Structure formats: structure tokens, C-alpha cells
Amino acid sequence: MVPVGGDQPKENAGGNTYPLDVIATMTEDKTAVVLAIVNPTLETETIIFDFGSTTFSEIGTQWTISGTSVEAKNVLNQEAEVKINESLIKSNNKLTIEPATINLIRYNIVKLK
Secondary structure, eight states: OOOTTSOOOSSOOSOTTTTSEEEEEEOTTSSEEEEEEEEOSSSOEEEEOOOTTOEEOSEEEEEEEEESSTTOOOOTTSOOSEEEEEEEEEOOSEEEEOTTEEEEEEEEEEEOO
């Protein structure tokens, strides 16, 4: 798996999420968790999260930024090639991340432990 537009690093500087770039945060009021996941490869990737005993609402929101190709760009006064798609997703600890995408996923917290 070689990242799109990049070389394979000699050493993996990340954790066990490679080749995905992942960061997670909790909202200041502790009512939701937001995940940011970048898949720089041309392959669909799967990631599994462990939130311990924290429970979430059944449905979350996912925003996916993707293009018509890895060379896609938006040009003024032309049809956008890179778009943001918002969708509802079932809260799950296993996510499938499409190739060459940037994803923001928000899960509302029901019970925080």
C-alpha cells in the first residue's frame, strides 16, 4: 500500500492505524466524539475502534471529502470535482474507509465511562 502521490516511508512514524491517518477528539461539552480519518491509498481500508464502555447513539454523521480522481481539483466557474458528502451511519466500532478520502465522523455520546 503506497500512499497516493507519495513514497512509502522507510519507517512507519504512526501507530497501528497505518496506512490511515487518524485523530479523535471529544467535544468540549463531552456530548460527542469526532473522528478524522484520511485514507491516502487507492484501496478501501477497514479500521476498528475501542471506546471501552462508552456508548453512543445508534446513528452518527459522516462527512466524506472525495474527488472524481486523485488528481481532482475545483476550478472557479466549473463543475466541482471535489465534493463533500454528508451521510448518516450506524454507530459501529468497525468502519470502512473508501480510497483517497478525508472523513469526519461524529458519534453522539449516550453514556461516558
